[in-house]
Amino acid sequence: MSLRRMAAIVLRHFYLIRGSLSRVFPLFVWVGIDMVLWGFISRYLAAAGAFRFSLVTTLLGAVLLWDFEARVMQGVTMAFFEDVWSRNFLNVFASPLRLSEYLGGLVLSSIATSAVGLAVMLLVAVAAFGLAFPVAGLLLAGFFLVLFLFGIALGIAGSAVVLRLGPAAEWFIWPIPAVLAPFACVFYPLATLPGWMRPVARLLPPSYVFEGMRAVVAGGAASGAMLLAGTLIAVVYILLACWIFASVHRYAVRTGLIARYAAESVS
């Protein structure tokens, strides 16, 4: 793998963001608004009733973590969509760039863009609403790591879907975090879910993060084993997503899809 070629993909994304306000704003505006909105909701609910735990931590912290995961996914897909929208596939794939380097470049771009979003979210949540995570150090890093890995997996898999189905399929990708949220137990314990939803939730790494976070907020301790399980499942998803992307790429090369790929829907 060539770091230089991966850096080229990151540089391309940096140039695009630097030159466009419409690309800069989404990095932090929506997540900032989410923090403000959920910060006030948390305050209102906390004032309206007596709770044994901090609502700001439970609700606002959950929104922050979930938004982070969604930003990581969007970081990958947005960097990929830039090639879709500019019909750049021939220049990318008819070059010495390896598929692993291309995906690596998308992931690095996502790290950079999601870090901006995370910094803004933390700033608003901590400064304006006094968010204090009940965990720190390695455990908190572990929570973010699981969500980061799962976001990367979703981003790569989503990009594969668009590569296979065409640019119009991007509308399948945007709602993915919203579709997964009910299963990921972002705001409620896994035990709240009906029986048929629980196995699905256990297959989603974020559910381990949010269960762990709630356990700590309730005065208990997060299970290291559960966090490890979430991490391992997320790694499996990344491997699976890379395999899916590589398979779709092989299909696209076999059928001529890449050569014919345009800014229109490809059937």
Place this chain on the structure above:
Amino acid sequence: MQEAPSRRAPLPDVSAAEPPVLAAEGLRKAYGDVVAVDGISFRVARGEIVGLLGPNGAGKTTTINMVLGVLAPDAGRIRVEGLDLATHRSAALGRMNFAAVYSPLPGNLTVSQNLRILGLIYGVPKLGERIETLLGQYDLLRFRNVKSGVLSSGEQTRLSLAKAVLNHPHLLLLDEPTASLDPAAARDMRARIRGFAAQETSGMLWTSHNMSEVVEVCDRVLFLSRGRILLEGDPRTLPGEHGKANLEELFITVAREPLSLAEEWEP
């Protein structure tokens, strides 16, 4: 009409020990029941410009896409300076480059940004100097910070050609490089490409529907019809060998009555 002079003296010996820059053997590609390319073999030697000619649907772009590695042949093998494209994809693609009207560089990046990103992908040494040289050679200095998408057709073609020679490719694929240019700009572009070929001794595969351009530029032509190589030879002498006044007449015959030529020519 003035007789076009032979581009330059003696053609390289393709049978010499040094492997040809491009060797395609038994290439075949079918889309369902439609055979786009039907078992063609050809070579391009160092310093040779080979014209790939034929009517629409003859298999030219399919052939180019296979050489670029964005379309997998159903059968056959492609080697670039002895490197098998199927097994040494990155190294083989690093030795070539291309320009095609259907693959513009991203319009939302500036001229120099596009060249810098691709220069990193191709691993161009002393990239800054190389970009400056190309901006000067292709009259793009004043467009250095202009977004590629707002350039005129002629300027975009110059940029595509600057990109195509960025990495000093040993094999250059040019798919109708002058298609969108006015006659003066096209002549200028041919001169630049010839200059590059003479300087770098690269092999070139060139497609065009402009027969006078082909006569002016190409050392050898391959006439494709229905996915097969129907005729091959020197574009200046080939028409006479088949009782035609010029290459355009021969082209029209290939397009309308390929069977009559196939019967009289055995490769």
